Amino acid sequence: MHELSIAKSLVELACEHAKIEGAHKVTRISVRLGTESVVMRSLYFCFNSATDGTLCEGAELDIEEIPLSAYCPRCDDAKLLLSRTSFRCPDCGTPTPRILTGREMQLVSLNFQYPDDETVLPPPTNNSTTISGEHHEL
Template sequence: MHELGLLSGVAAAVNRAARGRTVTAVNLTVGQRSGAVVSALEAAWPLARCGPSEHAELNITSVAATVFCPGCDTEVPIDDYFALQCPDCGTPTADLRHGREFLVDSIEVDVPD
């Protein structure tokens, strides 16, 4: 499960950014084609969090995979069985526009009064 490794890196980066403040939440964006499995990320988070993020909750926003179709002149969603052609019109395309994301959108920290 490489999700634990990914989240260990996320926790380390979040802890540096928190500058000693307690992290209450970590907000991630994860694309359908990022290679990370959302349920595995959720299961691994309690093992990865440490230091200032030790009790932080993990919030994940999933991003569907889309490609740009030159035939339709638009972005179209694709499924896990994408065959390098537009699912609507059949035009060949490999122009993945969304779905590879794996990023920390924001963190929430406690601010002393």
């Protein structure tokens, strides 16, 4: 299952980052995904099972979908492909084997929750007060 392996690698990556950051929970995972690379609905579904028992459990998955586009040599331009199965220019019908976008998978950002999120910040260690702005010279 393609989507499950993508979901798992996303979760693994996010958990790794969380550990490095010292976070105890991942609350949100933002990714950029080409519509050609996955079936979005299956990915959401697989994501939920992939996060079970990990630091990502309960995390929100935020996907920015990148549409499939290809270069049409006849129109000499980038064209959005209307179908995942036919790689042809929607305007002139020329085959468009050169895919430009729609196959990327990129981790954009992660939101973490830290164990000490609830605690009050420690008092400032610097107790000395500096008064500035007034300077008298005799």
